Amino acid sequence: MAFDAGRICLDLLATSHPAEQLAGVGALCVWIGGVGLVPDGTSLAHAEGNWVQGFRELRSCIGPLVRFPHGPDTAPYERALRRINDLARAAPPTPRAVRTRGGDLVRELAAPPSCAELLALVARDAVELLTDPVARAAVRECEGDNCSLVYLDTSRGRRRRWCSSEVCGNRERVARHRRRAALARA
Numbered sequence: 001m002a003f004d005a006g007r008i009c010l011d012l013l014a015t016s017h018p019a020e021q022l023a024g025v026g027a028l029c030v031w032i033g034g035v036g037l038v039p040d041g042t043s044l045a046h047a048e049g050n051w052v053q054g055f056r057e058l059r060s061c062i063g064p065l066v067r068f069p070h071g072p073d074t075a076p077y078e079r080a081l082r083r084i085n086d087l088a089r090a091a092p093p094t095p096r097a098v099r100t101r102g103g104d105l106v107r108e109l110a111a112p113p114s115c116a117e118l119l120a121l122v123a124r125d126a127v128e129l130l131t132d133p134v135a136r137a138a139v140r141e142c143e144g145d146n147c148s149l150v151y152l153d154t155s156r157g158r159r160r161r162w163c164s165s166e167v168c169g170n171r172e173r174v175a176r177h178r179r180r181a182a183l184a185r186a
Contacts, residue, residue: 005163006152009126010139011035012059013066014149022059028052037118038093039107051115058087058119062126066150069136087123090116144168 162168
């Protein structure tokens with residue numbers, strides 16, 4: 001399920017819904033390319049199984065911090081915060097501008113990205129989200145039944161209720177219609 005949550009760190013959270021989407025290195029590489037962590041065409045052939053574990057661990061740290069920004073003063077919460085800060089310290093991949101055959105400039109990476117560099121990009125995005133009061137105030141959890149997706153509400157008036165109007169919103173409208181129809185029959 002492709003889902004644009006509005007921030008890369010929130011997109012990472014969405015990879016566990018409705019089921020695990022980072023099931024292996026191939027799926028992780030598709031996700032990395034899909035969210036734009038690397039420029040199109042970047043080879044990730046050097047990715048290994050421990051990359052999946054690293055991204056899943058980061059996801060497990062981001063979740064409670066985003067959902068409960070003023071979370072409890074507990075050891076697990078503090079460990080998650082420390083881990084995100086530690087991962088954010090690594091240098092991100094180094095981009096460079098290169099000329100195509102047609103003369104246009106495109107972005108590519110100076111070297112194949114390491115797992116630590118890519119994790120740093122996502123961790124830095126999480127730090128920016130958690131420390132920006134305006135962005136933080138726009139974080140919403142989907143109101144759909146059985147949906148735990150979190151997204152950045154950039155809608156006019158900040159009244160968005162669902163991760164997807166086409167999926168969760170439509171389910172809610174159908175359920176509401178069925179409830180009304182059942183009441184009318186009773």
